[in-house]
Amino acid sequence: GAVVSQHPSRVICKSGTSVKIECRSLDFQATTMFWYRQFPKQSLMLMATSNEGSKATYEQGVEKDKFLINHASLTLSTLTVTSAHPEDSSFYICSARPFNSPLHFGNGTRLTVT
């Protein structure tokens, strides 16, 4: 069964609004979670590392003020896309790793900004 849960699976929003995506670890605690983005016909690109109780670490070229990450508990990380624009339309995927297990991924969130 799924060990990492993402919500929502699909969201459509208007340009200029903000969207929050949740990533939950099921039945395990995750001090670290990872957020990826995938554009059509491309591979997954790591956006940021979410750290429980501290600031997220962003990859080069990812705007931290636009993609707000909050990891307030050991089972929940949220990614908020602020002031979304059509170019932010993408497939957002989170991942986390149970202790001594491989990295597991959520089923992704398809964001469409109109």
Add this chain to the structure above:
Amino acid sequence: DAKTTQPTSMDCAEGRAANLPCNHSTISGNEYVYWYRQIHSQGPQYIIHGLKNNETNEMASLIITEDRKSSTLILPHATLRDTAVYYCIVRGALSNFGNEKLTFGTGTRLTIIP
């Protein structure tokens, strides 16, 4: 992390074994070979990983050459549901200290033909 090279695409007849190659000639001694797959519009799914010995689980077998410069993922009896993009990733051992991120290449698009 070592770079990997995979064919862009492959076809395999349903019911036959699918053999997916991966070259990782710059792999270092402490780096593992991980395989994930991504079915359309879903998050990546862990398949298998290994260091130097061949590995087998309920999903697949992983054959690593003696010099560890290449490996092959084998799906013994491919079904239509195995159609996906398969990613071969090489990286050091996953610790429990927050460095578990994986870097994805372009992968191999495997199509199972009825």
